[in-house]
Amino acid sequence: MSQTTSQTDYSALIEPTRVHSRLYYDPDIFQEELEKIWYRTWVYVGHTSEIPNKNDYVTKSIGPMPILMVRDREGEIRLLLNKCPHRGNQLCAYQKGNRTTFTCPYHSWTFNTNGDLMGYALPEGYEGTDKKGLGLGKVPRIAVYRGFIFGSMAHEGPTIEEHLGGAKASLDQLLDNSPTGELDLTVGFLQHRTKANWKFMVENETDGYHPGFVHSSIFQVAQSGIANLYGSDSTALTRDFGNGHTEFDLRPEWRKLDTPLGWFGTTADRLPAYVKAMNESYGADRARQIMIDGTPHIMIFPNLFIAEIQLFVIQPISVDESIQHVTALQFKGGEDINRRLRQQTMGSVGPAGFLLADDTEMYERNHRGSKIRDPEWLVLTRGLHRERLDENGYRIAHSTDETTQRGIWRHYLKLMTEAQP
Amino acid sequence: MTATHSLSLLRHADGRTVEQLTALSLLDLHHHVSQFLFKEARLQDTHAYDDWEALWTDDATYWVPANGHDTDPELQMSILYDNRSRIGIRVKQLKTGRRHTQTPRSELARTISNIELVSVADHELDVIANAVIFEDNMRGETIWAARNEYRLRLVDGAFKLVRKKVGLVNNHKPIFTLSFLV
Ligand code: FES
Ligand SMILES: [Fe+2]
Numbered sequence: 001m002s003q004t005t006s007q008t009d010y011s012a013l014i015e016p017t018r019v020h021s022r023l024y025y026d027p028d029i030f031q032e033e034l035e036k037i038w039y040r041t042w043v044y045v046g047h048t049s050e051i052p053n054k055n056d057y058v059t060k061s062i063g064p065m066p067i068l069m070v071r072d073r074e075g076e077i078r079l080l081l082n083k084c085p086h087r088g089n090q091l092c093a094y095q096k097g098n099r100t101t102f103t104c105p106y107h108s109w110t111f112n113t114n115g116d117l118m119g120y121a122l123p124e125g126y127e128g129t130d131k132k133g134l135g136l137g138k139v140p141r142i143a144v145y146r147g148f149i150f151g152s153m154a155h156e157g158p159t160i161e162e163h164l165g166g167a168k169a170s171l172d173q174l175l176d177n178s179p180t181g182e183l184d185l186t187v188g189f190l191q192h193r194t195k196a197n198w199k200f201m202v203e204n205e206t207d208g209y210h211p212g213f214v215h216s217s218i219f220q221v222a223q224s225g226i227a228n229l230y231g232s233d234s235t236a237l238t239r240d241f242g243n244g245h246t247e248f249d250l251r252p253e254w255r256k257l258d259t260p261l262g263w264f265g266t267t268a269d270r271l272p273a274y275v276k277a278m279n280e281s282y283g284a285d286r287a288r289q290i291m292i293d294g295t296p297h298i299m300i301f302p303n304l305f306i307a308e309i310q311l312f313v314i315q316p317i318s319v320d321e322s323i324q325h326v327t328a329l330q331f332k333g334g335e336d337i338n339r340r341l342r343q344q345t346m347g348s349v350g351p352a353g354f355l356l357a358d359d360t361e362m363y364e365r366n367h368r369g370s371k372i373r374d375p376e377w378l379v380l381t382r383g384l385h386r387e388r389l390d391e392n393g394y395r396i397a398h399s400t401d402e403t404t405q406r407g408i409w410r411h412y413l414k415l416m417t418e419a420q421p
Numbered sequence: 422m423t424a425t426h427s428l429s430l431l432r433h434a435d436g437r438t439v440e441q442l443t444a445l446s447l448l449d450l451h452h453h454v455s456q457f458l459f460k461e462a463r464l465q466d467t468h469a470y471d472d473w474e475a476l477w478t479d480d481a482t483y484w485v486p487a488n489g490h491d492t493d494p495e496l497q498m499s500i501l502y503d504n505r506s507r508i509g510i511r512v513k514q515l516k517t518g519r520r521h522t523q524t525p526r527s528e529l530a531r532t533i534s535n536i537e538l539v540s541v542a543d544h545e546l547d548v549i550a551n552a553v554i555f556e557d558n559m560r561g562e563t564i565w566a567a568r569n570e571y572r573l574r575l576v577d578g579a580f581k582l583v584r585k586k587v588g589l590v591n592n593h594k595p596i597f598t599l600s601f602l603v
Contacts, residue, residue, distance in 0.1 A: 095488075095593065187496065187497045187498050188487060188488045188492070188497045188498040189487075189488075189498065190487050190498055190500060191487075191594065191595035191596065192595065192596070192597075192598070193595035193596055193597050194597075194598075195560055195561075195597075214521060216517075216519050217514045217517040217518075217519040217520045217521075218510075218514050220517060220519075221510055221513040221514050221517065222510060323595045327498060328498060339495075342496075342498065343502075345498070346498060346499055346500075346501070346502050347503075347507060347510075350487075350498075350500055350501075351500055351596050351597065351598050351599040351600075352485065352500050352501040352598075352599045352600060352603075354510070354511075354514060357520075357522045357598045357599075357600040358520065358521045358522050360522070360598050361521045361522035361598065361600075362521065364559070364560050365559070368559075
């Protein structure tokens with residue numbers, strides 16, 4: 001990959017407690033983000049449950065770029081670039097399926113599911129040409145953490161464990177809520193098109209200052225207690241794990257409530273099959289604690305957001321357009337809770353969602369606002385005076401504090417300015 | 422125009438209220454169905470939330486599928502899949518004045534066409550129609566197109582909505598916020 005010399009002095013745009021609006025609307029900065037973030041760091045691509053069988057494939061993405069996520073004939077996970085190496089034709093036009101080969105419609109070159117070129121039409125015209133080296137482009141590094149598939153376009157870099165750091169514990173917390181320790185993400189994604197820069201989404205996912213205002217309409221009519229998690233008296237926390245990963249830790253509030261499934265707005269007697277399966281898997285004491293603590297609310301930089309009951313994938317398309325992909329979390333072995341998870345997800349998120357339609361309205365207004373010249377600097381000082389370190393050395397503060405945004409920008413600045421390998 | 426007759430009621434030529442849909446000619450039925458669909462469209466376009474909500478029966482389903490037109494909404498994600506109580510929540514949220522994506526409201530005009538009766542029983546009928554909706558809001562102008570399916574029920578001489586499926590033609594692709602009544 002060619003070395004890009006930056007025209008932008010990022011340290012002049014990102015200070016510890018304020019950021020410059022230009023970061024959201026400058027197309028040159030977006031291009032540089034592709035090189036230094038999206039085509040370099042670990043990016044979440046998909047989940048193993050989406051391709052359970054050999055030769056299953058599904059179209060995913062890394063940044064704006066489409067990726068074929070494939071389980072090849074040996075059962076290995078492959079991330080292939082959806083581009084025919086002959087004349088660059090888009091190879092696969094379908095969202096998902098099962099096939100042993102991919103044939104390009106243009107001149108009929110055929111590839112197997114690990115991306116190797118198997119053959120071309122009218123082969124006598126290629127006498128002396130070696131098929132090796134004419135395979136599909138591959139994402140150089142693939143890592144699977146408990147079913148979550150990440151890809152990195154850089155040949156070298158931190159391991160997935162190094163990248164996830166403390167955020168790994170939150171993924172474990174999520175999987176503990178499954179009686180089998182596994183997810184099944186096969187109910188389909190909603191795709192929410194958004195005329196806003198991707199960073200507005202990343203920052204908002206762990207912004208605890210907004211829910212009481214942006215979502216007050218639905219909290220009022222659905223008589224939801226969620227607003228209290230983001231009120232002055234809340235004991236819930238924001239946490240900055242480093243590496244750009246941030247979360248709300250709602251467990252202090254759920255532990256006060258001390259009710260299994262209280263985090264999900266229900267009680268154990270409403271989901272008997274799930275509770276029974278949890279007790280059998282973990283033992284009654286441990287199961288009780290898991291069901292009190294609930295699932296995490298974590299934004300794994302740059303694109304995986306787990307919002308208690310949903311999984312979002314944030315995809316940048318251009319400097320002013322993004323797609324929010326979202327699906328319901330589904331626990332393998334939890335039919336009754338899964339149904340409720342789907343129903344609540346369909347109500348809250350996606351283009352018509354009670355919650356996300358309003359968040360998305362804010363993203364689009366944020367984006368339009370960013371281009372207004374004065375003031376150019378946006379303020380991130382909230383909660384500075386009460387920020388502290390937890391027992392693991394991560395920054396924490398009140399659930400409405402901007403510890404999370406400051407952490408995201410700290411990591412962003414590092415990625416945009418550090419020397420490339 | 423007879424001011425005493427509600428135009429919502431289905432009547433025979435002699436003024437009697439219709440008690441069985443099968444007692445009407447297909448031509449009359451098509452006219453009544455069209456009038457009902459146009460009225461629903463107008464209530465949606467003008468954000469007449471209460472009047473629109475009153476069109477629904479208690480066992481209603483309001484469905485906007487995603488990722489195709491023959492998914493199972495009980496098992497797969499849909500853009501919108503409301504039962505009667507969730508329709509009520511949707512309307513209540515719109516009426517708070519703090520549904521930000523509809524504050525200010527979308528400006529809307531839609532055309533309902535290609536109205537085709539699919540099947541008629543004594544008290545219910547199935548009908549399909551196309552809808553093209555022009556939306557203008559702060560983001561800009563958006564055109565929505567859908568192949569819709571409806572089930573209407575005759576209740577006390579007037580139509581009610583039992584089921585509405587809005588089959589957005591591009592529901593397999595990323596779509597903008599859809600927060601007006603579609
Ligand atoms: S472009 Fe694919 S075979 Fe020619
Ligand atoms: Fe929100």
